[in-house]
Amino acid sequence: MKHLHVDIETYCDLDVSDVGVYRYAEDDSFKIILFAYSFDGEPVTVIDCSRDEYPGESIPVRVWKALTDPSVIKIAHNTNFEYVCIETYYGIGLDLTQWFCTMIAAAYLGLPLGLDKIGQVLGLSEQKDSRGKSLITFFCKPCKPTKKNGGRTLNLPEHDLQKWNEFKEYNAQDVRTEKEIYRYVSRFPGLPGIEREYWILDQIINATGITVDREFIEAAIETNKRFTKDVHDEMVNITGVDNPNSLTQLKRWLLHELGHEIHSLGKDYLADAIDGALLPEHVERVLRLRQFASKTSISKYDTMLAYAQKDGRIRGLLQFYGANRTGRFSGRGVQVENPH
Incomplete structure (x- = not known):
């Protein structure tokens, strides 16, 4: 050969x-x-x-x-x-x-x-x-x-x-x-x-x-954009911070509301804090919104569109x-x- x-x-x-x-x-x-x-x-x-x-x-x-x-x-x-x-x-x-x-x-x-x-x-x-x-x-x-x-x-x-x-x-x-x-x-x-x-x-x-269903994917991405904006706007309304995605700004707000410093806002802390049911209602709501905002599963849809052929x-x-x-x-x- x-x-x-x-x-x-x-x-x-x-x-x-x-x-x-x-x-x-x-x-x-x-x-x-x-x-x-x-x-x-x-x-x-x-x-x-x-x-x-x-x-x-x-x-x-x-x-x-x-x-x-x-x-x-x-x-x-x-x-x-x-x-x-x-x-x-x-x-x-x-x-x-x-x-x-x-x-x-x-x-x-x-x-x-x-x-x-x-x-x-x-x-x-x-x-x-x-x-x-x-x-x-x-x-x-x-x-x-x-x-x-x-x-x-x-x-x-x-x-x-x-x-x-x-x-x-x-x-x-x-x-x-x-x-x-x-x-x-x-x-x-x-x-x-x-x-x-x-x-x-x-x-x-x-x-x-x-x-792949391009129409469905594009609709899902658009829906997520609207949802993300709604989450962002609600966090701004509750906290009054300019950028609720900023860890520094959000931790500063939590320090003011809770009276003690929060060292981490990772998913484990958020889950434990919310499940504990010991937070003021408005703080718990902010942390739940933080959970929603941090989900990344929607990124698969972007990848599908990038990979999609003619x-x-x-x-x-x-x-x-x-x-x-x-x-x-x-x-x-x-x-x-x-x-x-």
Whole structure:
């Protein structure tokens, strides 16, 4: 079997950590800007895809063919990202069973998930380039318009060719690091058949996603806004403080009303104080309102809207081997396995 190692760098107006890879990759602003690859023992090649007109490089035919060739194993670290982005952006059908994920293989061996952390733990000769974070911020995310940068919101290669060349080397180094991780995990039996089947099922579940009721979610968010405002206004009316969300102001008011200092307004104190039924009625009401205001379950609705795609579904909600010591799944985004 041949092996094709792949790593891509992308640009999008959205932050993938806020919306998940499926929503990220379908956004109109999304693009693949660098495509690094290596066949078996060949050196790494980096293709500049940043703009069609700059500098006009294209992905070789043999790479295109390899992406859909069942006799070629496609290897990436966190395969889900490369798989989803390449399939969505280029509009080609990819077969997940032809892919191998070094992140999952490493997790099965009890190693960390991150490319950099694995390299450090194993003491690899090929380590992830530490410049990556700043380069990704520069080229993969919108930039703040300033007088100095001419008011632009996007950094292109010509805006800093030195950084761009560093970014291409960073992309290539990721492939070299991933290749060394693959050589390491290949010394072991790898994912047993049943575990690989579970991983493929996990990817199918993530790609299928679940439907969300956008109208209901938006109504719930709006209702919560009105409720929060009502709570805020009532606390202001009772306490007279400018900002009842301020711990300092609220504690000062409680000191005046109760005659002693309150050191904490955490949920445990609030529950105990209210259940004790020893508070003046107006103070108890303020503490109950404080309880209402501190609830955060509504944040799931915001996450659902952020993850929602054009077809009304949210995807990428599970992480296979997220807890790599036990092998159990972890949640991503909405955390659907946690109803609270």
